[in-house]
Amino acid sequence: MTELAAHDLTVSLGGRIVLKGIDFAAQSGELICILGPNGAGKSTLLRALAGLLKTKSITLDGQALNVLSPVARARTIGWLPQTGQAVWPLAVRSVVALGRMPHGATLDSLTARDDMAIAQALSACDLDALADRDITTLSGGEQARAFLARALAVEAPILLTDEPVSALDPRHQLSVMETLQAQARANRLVIVVLHDLALAARFADRIILMDKGAIAADGAPAAVLTPEQLGAVFGVEIVSFERDGVRAILPWAARSMEREA
Amino acid sequence: MTMRAVRLVPALIILLVALTCASLMIGSVSLSWIDLIKGFIRQDQTAALIIYDIRLPRTLLALSVGFVLGLSGAALQGLLRNPLADPALFGAPQAAALGAVLVLYTGTVEALSFALPVAALGGALLSVLLVLAVAGRVAGVTTLILAGLAVASLAAALTSIVINLSANPFAVTEIVFWLLGSFEDRSFRHVAMAAPFMVIGSLLLLRAGEPLRALTLGEETAESLGLSLVRERILIVLGVACALGGAVSVSGAIGFVGLVAPHLVRDAVKGDPKAVLLPAALVGAALTLSADMLARLVPAPTELKVGALTALMGVPFFLAIIARRRGAIAADAS
Known part of the structure; x- marks a missing residue:
């Protein structure tokens, strides 16, 4: 059982307060979606949780994350940034293999255990056919899947992913969300920043709704994704309906922005 | 490492051995194979003189300076994830030259003192740090080139001021020729002076292979994989400064080897920023010796x-x- 928690987390970047007074705890086995308008602080929260902001306010199983050694942290928390960059013409398989670094693996010395993790990550992201391709020749969505596979290959108990499906086609959006859900069912903690309300409603166990650097709502999808809260935070009207026992949600119309007043 | 990369290194070493033999044989007096062997075992005194006093130190310097230039280029490209990075684009050789010229013509030291590579190292370190500070953590191509250009110009301007202030009229020609880069008339004392710096610098850079691989996907991703980013950046910059300081103090400013060498081997190692280091260094040595x-x-x-x-x-x-990269560079500038 792993618990990642933020305690009154406040972050300012370049003199601007990006996150203020964030408090929450997340346990393994949960698939948590973080939603919120552009600039709400979602990515900053994820980077803080990943230990990249060196703040004292994040704890892992009650221990401050910033005192953990870089390698121990890397083994525990896998992180996928919003925009991946592929500069060198590496094979997709080599990019995914970088995820084994925290386990002491290098491209020249992969163990059978590493190879298995890499193969599983490639399959989970539907990359078997592309494994030997030069990553710089892939499309944006294919690259995004390769970067996700890299994060999966870490096999960390905590997986933090920032908009992993934004660049993907609908089929791959669904299959990636299913993969992330399967990770949570395998008793990992999975936190996903999303813009897609429909995918969040469909897959999340819990939703954290952020607005202007603070948590506006935190709870089960049915409790958070109400027309009132989504209207207040996103300024949209939604359509919702039941399907397979799940309440599906579609953003339907943008409200005029009088809520600013 | 790929099979092609494994065979690449022996092939380059064979090439370097051939170039080294050629370098010992050619010059104002040509030596035959037999002269070469006789000279080496000191059976032929004239040949021995030419080999040991003139051509061998010169050849060793060209090889080692080329080696560190190629290696520094590959390491900087990996650090910045930018195939246009080159020590010369950081103004490093110019700044190293400024450091060396300063100690030489303030008359504090003689030309073969260890103070020379130390001063050159200081200059190279300052220029790389300055460019990194100005261009920022995620330096785009344009920012990097502009910052490097500014630092190189500053170093050149300061060097010419030093020349202006120099009391010795011969100093001017000497500095100017030195800045152009040459291996002419270098002895084993030069080799001994520069070698420690080039060896330490090379070791620092060759050990950076795994960190450079981690950096492939960006600095924060590398950090999330357990890399101590600050430490690695310091070690790589120090390695470049050390290697270049040693190289520039004996050879003057030799540019573009660090840019060209990694490019020639990058495809053969499939873009792997670790596997490219040694072949880039060997190609740098081959290019520099050929140029000499x-x-x-x-x-x-x-x-x-x-x-x-x-x-x-x-x-x-x-x-x-x-x-070829016009599109990417234009996008970077916007």
Whole structure:
């Protein structure tokens, strides 16, 4: 059982307060979606949780994350940034293999255990056919899947992913969300920043709704994704309906922005 | 490492051995194979003199300076995830030269003192740090080139002020020729002076292979994989400064080898920023030694300067890369 928690987390970047007074705890086995308008602080929260902001306010199983050694942290928390960059013409398989670094693996010395993790990550992201391709020749969505596979290959108990499906086609959006859900069912903690309300409603166990650097709502999808809260935070009207026992949600119309007043 | 990369290194070493033999044989007096062997075992005194006093130190310097130039280029490209990075684009050779010129012509030390590479190292370190500070953590191509250009110009301007203030009229020609880069008339004392710095610098850079691989996907991703980013950046910059400081203090400013060498082998190692290090260094050695042999062979009243030749080869190459990457560079600028 792993618990990642933020305690009154406040972050300012370049003199601007990006996150203020964030408090929450997340346990393994949960698939948590973080939603919120552009600039709400979602990515900053994820980077803080990943230990990249060196703040004292994040704890892992009650221990401050910033005192953990870089390698121990890397083994525990896998992180996928919003925009991946592929500069060198590496094979997709080599990019995914970088995820084994925290386990002491290098491209020249992969163990059978590493190879298995890499193969599983490639399959989970539907990359078997592309494994030997030069990553710089892939499309944006294919690259995004390769970067996700890299994060999966870490096999960390905590997986933090920032908009992993934004660049993907609908089929791959669904299959990636299913993969992330399967990770949570395998008793990992999975936190996903999303813009897609429909995918969040469909897959999340819990939703954290952020607005202007603070948590506006935190709870089960049915409790958070109400027309009132989504209207207040996103300024949209939604359509919702039941399907397979799940309440599906579609953003339907943008409200005029009088809520600013 | 791929199979092609494994075979690449032995092939390059064979090439270097051949170039080394050629370099010992050619010059104003040509030596045959037999002269070469007799000279080496000191059976032929004239040949031995030519080999041990003139051509061997010169060849060793060209090889080692080329090695560190290629290695520094590959390491900087990996650090910045930018195939246009080159020590010369950081103004590093110019700044190293400034450091060396300062100690030389303030008359504090003699020309073969260890103070020379130390001063050159200081100059190289300052320039790389300055460019990194100005260009920022996620340096785009344009920012990097502009910052490097500014630092190089500053170093050149300060160097010319030092020349202006120099009391010795011969100093001017000497500094100017030195800045052009050459291996002419270098002895084993030069080798001994520069070697420790080039060895330490090379070791620092060769050990950076795994960190450079981690950096492939960006600095924060590398950090999330357990890399101590600050430490690695310091070690790589220090390695470049150390290697270049040693190289510049004996050879002057030799540009573009660090840019060209990694490009020639990058495809063969499939873009792997670790596997590219050693082959890039070996290609750098081959290019620099070839340029030095060309400098000796071209008939001219005074010997041609190697730095001028590498620039002649490197600049068109650089322009070709810019032309090919025009789109990316324009996007970066916006």
